[in-house]
Amino acid sequence: MPLGKLFLFSGVVASGTCTLMYFVTQKKFSKTLYYQLALEHLHSHLEALEALGPPVNIHYLHLTDRFNFIDITNAQLKIxxxxxxxxxLLYVRSSKDAPFKRWNLQEVFLELKSGQxxxxxxxxxENRNDTKK
Structure with a gap:
């Protein structure tokens, strides 16, 4: 195989692999409990739905955004x-008490481009902790 065709073929394979990994990662995020719970809150919150206007579209996460953070017991996303x-942007903060426990939402809020x-x-x-301070 000529060297030019080999480079072209390798580039196509690498691009396809990266694209596939990107979509697989997005799909995995969309199936997590903290992600799904946040979307449930969005779809049941009349003020947020009215502010956005129908139909509401959910877009892919910006995987390079440093706000998006997940570890074994904490998760925060900007959807x-x-x-x-x-x-x-739908901001979500979740946590769990131990690695194999269920995720619990800590906070969900919508920030519109207008700043609202x-x-x-x-x-x-968190409300109890705020009143103790």
Whole structure:
């Protein structure tokens, strides 16, 4: 095989592999419990739905954004969303007490491009901690 064709073939294979890995990673994020719970809060929150306007679209995460962080007991995501009226970011913070326990949402809020913040959920545990301070 000529060297030029080998480089072209290798480039196509590498590009295809990277693209496939990107979509597989996005799909895995979209199936996590903390991601799904946040979207449930969005779809059931009338003020957020009204601000975005129907239909609400969920976009891919920016995998290089440093805000997006997941480890064994904590997760925080910034999910891009849009509607017919506005675009924004759905901020999600979740945690779990131990590695094999269930994820619990700590906070979910929508920040529109206009700067408006719409709180959607804050755990009772955090509310208790805030009142103790």
């Amino acid at each position: 891009p969303v849009s509607g017919s009226k506005a675009k924004g 913040k719409i709180p959607m959920f804050k755990s009772n545990e």
